Structure formats: structure tokens, C-alpha cells
Amino acid sequence: MPSSQTPPAGSTAVDPTAVRPPIDDARIVRTTPDALRAELLALKNDGFAMLLDVGGVDYLERTPRFDVVYHLLRGMTAARPERVRVLCGVDGPEPVLPTVSDLWPSANWAEREVYDLFGVRFSGHPDLRRIQMPDDWAGYPLRKDYPLRGPALERTPRPSFALKSNVAAGTPVFGKTAAALQRQIVAARAAAADGAESLAAGQSASEPGAAKTAGGASTTELAHEQNAARGGQLPKDGAK
Amino acid sequence: MSVTERPLPLSMDIVERSDTNMVLSMGPQHPSTHGVLQVIVEIDGETVVKADPEIGYLHTGIEKSAENLFWTQASTVVERMDYLSPLSNAMAYILGVEKLLGVTDQIPQRAQQLRVMLCELSRIASHCVWLGTGGIDLGAISGFFYCFDLRERILDLNEFSGGARMHPNYLRIGGLRDDIPAGFLEKVDELIAMYYPRMRELRALLQKNPILQDRMIDVGILGADDAIAWGVTGPSLRAAGVAYDVRKAFPYSGYEQLDFEIPTRTEGDAYARFLVRLDEMDQSMRIIEQLRANLAGGPVMVADTKYAPPPKETIAVSMEALIHHFKYVSESFRVPPGDVYSPVEGPRGETGYYLVSNGDNRPWRVRTRPASLYNLQVLKKIAVGEFIADMVVMIGSLDPVFGEVDR
Numbered sequence: 094m095p096s097s098q099t100p101p102a103g104s105t106a107v108d109p110t111a112v113r114p115p116i117d118d119a120r121i122v123r124t125t126p127d128a129l130r131a132e133l134l135a136l137k138n139d140g141f142a143m144l145l146d147v148g149g150v151d152y153l154e155r156t157p158r159f160d161v162v163y164h165l166l167r168g169m170t171a172a173r174p175e176r177v178r179v180l181c182g183v184d185g186p187e188p189v190l191p192t193v194s195d196l197w198p199s200a201n202w203a204e205r206e207v208y209d210l211f212g213v214r215f216s217g218h219p220d221l222r223r224i225q226m227p228d229d230w231a232g233y234p235l236r237k238d239y240p241l242r243g244p245a246l247e248r249t250p251r252p253s254f255a256l257k258s259n260v261a262a263g264t265p266v267f268g269k270t271a272a273a274l275q276r277q278i279v280a281a282r283a284a285a286a287d288g289a290e291s292l293a294a295g296q297s298a299s300e301p302g303a304a305k306t307a308g309g310a311s312t313t314e315l316a317h318e319q320n321a322a323r324g325g326q327l328p329k330d331g332a333k
Numbered sequence: 334m335s336v337t338e339r340p341l342p343l344s345m346d347i348v349e350r351s352d353t354n355m356v357l358s359m360g361p362q363h364p365s366t367h368g369v370l371q372v373i374v375e376i377d378g379e380t381v382v383k384a385d386p387e388i389g390y391l392h393t394g395i396e397k398s399a400e401n402l403f404w405t406q407a408s409t410v411v412e413r414m415d416y417l418s419p420l421s422n423a424m425a426y427i428l429g430v431e432k433l434l435g436v437t438d439q440i441p442q443r444a445q446q447l448r449v450m451l452c453e454l455s456r457i458a459s460h461c462v463w464l465g466t467g468g469i470d471l472g473a474i475s476g477f478f479y480c481f482d483l484r485e486r487i488l489d490l491n492e493f494s495g496g497a498r499m500h501p502n503y504l505r506i507g508g509l510r511d512d513i514p515a516g517f518l519e520k521v522d523e524l525i526a527m528y529y530p531r532m533r534e535l536r537a538l539l540q541k542n543p544i545l546q547d548r549m550i551d552v553g554i555l556g557a558d559d560a561i562a563w564g565v566t567g568p569s570l571r572a573a574g575v576a577y578d579v580r581k582a583f584p585y586s587g588y589e590q591l592d593f594e595i596p597t598r599t600e601g602d603a604y605a606r607f608l609v610r611l612d613e614m615d616q617s618m619r620i621i622e623q624l625r626a627n628l629a630g631g632p633v634m635v636a637d638t639k640y641a642p643p644p645k646e647t648i649a650v651s652m653e654a655l656i657h658h659f660k661y662v663s664e665s666f667r668v669p670p671g672d673v674y675s676p677v678e679g680p681r682g683e684t685g686y687y688l689v690s691n692g693d694n695r696p697w698r699v700r701t702r703p704a705s706l707y708n709l710q711v712l713k714k715i716a717v718g719e720f721i722a723d724m725v726v727m728i729g730s731l732d733p734v735f736g737e738v739d740r
Contacts, residue, residue, distance in 0.1 A: 145564055145707075146702040169576075
């Protein structure tokens with residue numbers, strides 16, 4: 094596995110469609126953004142009634158950088174149905190193509206997906222929003238320069254007593270890690286209880302019932318605390 | 334009393350309320366949405382004015398993952414897309430890679446037949462889930478248990494051949510991982526024997542059921558022209574009268590030698606889609622019977638050792654085989670540069686893979702043509718003018734799988 098935070102190695106700028114072996118899967122039409130709509134309209138008038146898919150490919154080092162690929166089908170029930178694949182190169186920091194969602198309604202979501210995952214915009218699209226990723230997402234995940242596991246965002250700090258290094262620092266020589274962790278938990282709870290007691294002092298006068306339950310809970314905790322302070326041993330049921 | 338006279342507090346599910354129309358959020362945790370689908374529905378009384386499905390809740394970036402795996406490894410993740418019929422995904426991907434490698438005509442006949450047999454089995458299993466859960470949506474709970482019993486037997490066959498019930502990763506580039514174990518075909522015979530009586534029971538239970546008919550007939554009508562324009566494939570398209578099936582239109586893996594029909598209906602409503610799927614299951618069983626009767630012998634992996642791992646028993650005794658196996662696992666093989674579109678007929682329609690290779694041992698791009706995505710998109714069209722209670726029927730009759738819609 095490559096490193097998760099780097100683009101994949103071997104990112105060559107080869108255009109595979111130029112060197113492809115003879116595979117008889119579809120007729121291939123290559124076009125430019127300016128001619129795209131006229132080309133697709135002509136194909137539609139020629140009988141290609143179904144737009145099967147719109148997908149994107151990012152070639153990273155090639156110019157134009159992106160390919161948007163349209164798969165068309167005609168003669169579904171005829172003896173010899175026919176496929177056409179239209180590849181349209183598009184480039185620039187803000188790549189834009191004309192929409193075909195008015196010609197084939199199936200293009201609506203497909204174009205949204207290309208926009209969402211590659212950042213290719215479709216001018217004239219009725220509802221160009223992100224479709225797979227959240228609306229506030231930054232970046233386009235299927236681009237080749239987007240790291241596999243997403244941008245390395247700052248992580249939420251964990252509580253200090255759960256950090257392994259802190260546990261290790263408090264570990265006795267003979268390595269009773271669990272006991273050391275328990276002591277730290279108790280200390281953290283005590284620190285939290287100090288703050289909570291001063292807060293609860295005002296409320297307990299008006300709600301004696303609530304104060305009683307709270308007191309009950311704290312006595313159990315106290316027993317644990319005393320136990321931990323005496324020998325640092327965990328209670329039997331917690332030691333499994 | 335009209336809505337305006339007595340304003341109710343807006344709950345979490347009510348997005349907006351105007352004079353006559355109300356915008357409701359259905360899902361994403363609604364039990365009838367068969368996954369995580371949210372539909373923003375605008376209703377006037379009980380009638381749907383506008384329905385807008387929101388997808389993406391199950392997006393896991395499988396296409397991105399596949400680009401970062403070897404060609405041989407990527408077939409494991411693509412199986413996770415349509416998780417009710419993992420084998421049709423693997424089949425489409427593997428056929429595409431074999432086209433790029435140029436080994437399509439070298440695949441042994443036995444491997445091709447077994448692939449087709451397993452794919453047809455998984456089509457039946459997938460339709461069993463659709464039939465069972467679709468029945469539950471309409472209150473027909475007993476059918477669910479009959480369907481899942483049948484499906485369990487097919488999953489047992491998956492486990493017996495591939496070692497896993499849901500995602501066996503049994504189809505490999507160049508053939509199959511291993512030959513089928515001894516006793517597998519006898520289990521297939523058992524399944525064939527129990528299938529027809531079970532389907533008669535299910536048809537008696539569900540097909541002529543007046544409640545189900547009332548709920549499904551004339552609900553969610555999708556005409557042929559609309560279906561084609563919206564890119565709908567599979568049973569939903571054939572229920573609209575268009576007999577398009579990739580197995581007939583672009584035969585692969587020996588489908589041209591098999592005798593089967595494409596069930597079609599012309600009504601285009603939910604009940605027609607229901608009947609087409611039931612008939613399709615019978616046709617799949619016909620294919621399985623033919624393959625069972627005419628199963629060829631011989632190897633199940635391509636002879637070219639560049640693409641086939643060495644047999645396991647040679648690894649322990651031959652240094653060359655060990656090295657070969659190590660290289661196969663740790664580096665895979667390189668695929669000549671090029672691009673290919675490889676379609677198969679999955680249970681939900683045309684499942685296609687657009688694969689791009691730059692000559693490396695990892696795919697440059699693995700683009701799926703998800704049948705469910707396009708089938709679900711047409712909900713925007715067919716839901717308009719229907720009752721809100723029939724949304725459940727329409728979603729069920731389109732049979733989306735959200736692993737595939739969101740990928």
C-alpha cells in the first residue's frame with residue numbers, strides 16, 4: 094500500500110485512449126468543450142436516445158487535465174445495438190463544460206457527481222450541488238492530487254489521562270498500567286467533582302431529591318477512590 | 334379545518350409549511366428506504382407535488398480506494414458496491430480487465446460457465462431480498478421468510494464455493510480462484526429441486542394477493558420514452574416494454590449459447606416491475622439448469638502464468654513457484670495502457686465499468702456505471718402526482734441498493 098497521504102506513484106501523463114489496444118466495445122468520439130454540445134445533440138438526433146453514464150477522469154499531468162466521458166446507447170432492442178463513447182478534454186483551474194441535462198434528464202445527477210468529485214462545473218445545470226460529499230466539503234476527492242484519506246486535518250485532542258504517553262509516564266517500575274490509569278481517572282474525576290460541587294451548592298437547597306441521588310453516586314465513586322488510594326488495586330469486577 | 338387556521342409546531346420531519354403545500358423530509362432513517370435515502374417531498378394534501386431524493390449518506394469512496402489498489406485487489410472493493418449481488422460487479426470489472434489484457438478468448442470454458450452460474454444465482458438471491466423487503470413495505474411479512482430462506486441456500490452455495498457468504502471474491506482476473514469443491518453440483522441440484530415449488534408458493538402468496546395488487550397496480554407508471562431518457566435499465570426498463578438486456582444485446586461469457594427469454598411487460602407500473610422480476614428469477618433458474626447439465630471440464634484459470642497465480646500445492650515444493658506467487662501477491666501484474674467500458678446485466682440493470690490503465694499495476698481510474706443511481710433518479714419523475722403513501726411502493730419497485738448509489 095502506498096502512503097495514505099501522498100498521491101499514488103507512477104502518475105504518468107499518458108493518454109491511455111491514444112495508445113489503447115483494439116477493443117471493440119464502443120465507437121470513440123473525441124471532442125472539445127466548444128463542440129461538445131453540438132456533437133452530443135447530433136448524436137441524440139442520430140438515435141442515441143439513452144445517455145448511460147457521465148464520468149470523469151483526472152490525468153493530472155496531461156493537457157487538458159480532465160476527461161469527461163459520456164456513454165451513449167442506441168438501438169436497444171435492435172439486432173445490433175450500438176455504443177458511442179464521447180470523451181471531452183477540459184482544462185484550467187476552473188474547468189467548465191456545457192450541461193446536457195436538458196437533452197437527457199439522466200445527466201442531472203451524473204453531472205452533479207462529476208462536479209462533486211472532480212470539480213468540473215457544468216454551465217446551465219439546473220441544480221449544481223454536491224451530491225455525494227457534504228455540502229460544505231472542501232476539495233474534490235477523486236482528483237489525483239487529493240490524498241487517499243482526505244486532507245490531514247487537526248485531530249480533536251484526547252483527554253490527557255487517555256493518552257498512552259501519560260499512562261506510560263505514571264507507570265510504576267513493574268508496569269501496573271491498569272492501576273496507574275485508574276489513579277489518573279480518579280484524579281481527573283476528583284478535579285471535575287471539585288468544580289461540580291461548587292456549582293451544585295446553590296441548587297441542592299431547592300431540590301433535595303436531586304441532591305440525594307447525586308450524593309449517592311458520589312459515595313460509590315468515593316469508595317472507588319479510597320480503594321485506589323489504599324492499594325491502587327482495581328475492584329474485582331473491573332479487572333476482567 | 335385548513336392548515337393556516339391552526340399552525341402546528343414544526344417537527345424535525347417537517348421542513349417547511351406554506352398555505353397549501355407542506356415539505357416533508359422522508360428518511361434518511363426511514364425503514365422503507367432500503368438503506369439511507371432521504372427524499373424531500375413536497376405534498377399538497379396527500380398528493381406529491383415534487384420529490385427530490387438526497388443521496389450520498391453511504392458514500393465510502395470505493396472508486397478512490399480501487400485506484401489505490403492493485404488490479405487484482407480492486408476486485409475485492411468493487412464487490413462492495415452492489416452488496417446484494419456482489420458477483421455481477423466483480424464480473425463486470427474482471428471482464429473489463431481481461432479485455433485490456435487481451436485474454437478474453439483464453440478464459441477456459443468451465444470458468445466462464447461457473448461464473449455465469451454464480452452470477453445467475455446471485456441474481457436470484459438479490460431478487461429474493463427485493464421481493465422479501467418489498468413485501469414487508471406493503472405489510473406482507475410472511476413472504477419475507479420464504480424469500481430469505483431461499484436466499485440463505487444461495488449464500489450457502491457462495492460460502493461452499495468461495496468461502497464467504499456475501500463477498501466471496503471468487504471470480505478472479507483470468508478465471509476463478511479454485512475449482513468448485515466436490516459436492517457443489519449436488520447442492521445446486523438440491524437448490525434447483527426446491528426452487529420451483531418455493532416460487533409457486535411465493536407467487537400464490539404474493540402475486541395474486543389483492544392487497545398487494547391494489548397497492549401496486551397503476552402506481553409509479555414509467556413509460557418507455559421516459560425510462561430511456563432517464564437512463565433506466567434492468568427490470569424497470571423491461572417493465573416499460575423495452576426488451577433491452579445486456580445479456581442478449583452484447584452477449585458475454587457464453588450467454589449467446591444459452592436459451593433464455595427476456596420477460597417484458599408494457600404497463601410500466603410497480604406491479605409490472607414486480608412481475609418482470611419474478612419471471613426473471615425463473616429465467617435465471619433456466620440458465621442455471623442448462624449450465625448444470627452442460628458443465629465443461631478442464632481448468633478454471635487462464636493458462637498464461639503472467640496472470641495466473643501458481644497452484645497452491647506447487648508453492649511448497651518449487652522455489653520458482655514460490656517466487657512467482659510472491660511477485661503475484663506483492664506486485665500484481667501490469668496492464669497495458671488503454672480504456673475500456675465493460676457492461677454486464679446485473680439484477681438492477683446495466684452495471685458497467687469504465688476502466689483506464691496507464692500501464693501500471695494499479696488502475697488509473699475505475700468508474701462504475703451504477704444502475705441503481707439512474708433507476709433511483711427517475712423517482713423525481715414518477716412520484717409526481719402520486720400519493721405520499723405510495724412513495725414506499727415506488728422506491729421498493731425501483732429496487733435501489735445504496736452501496737451502489739453512493740459508492
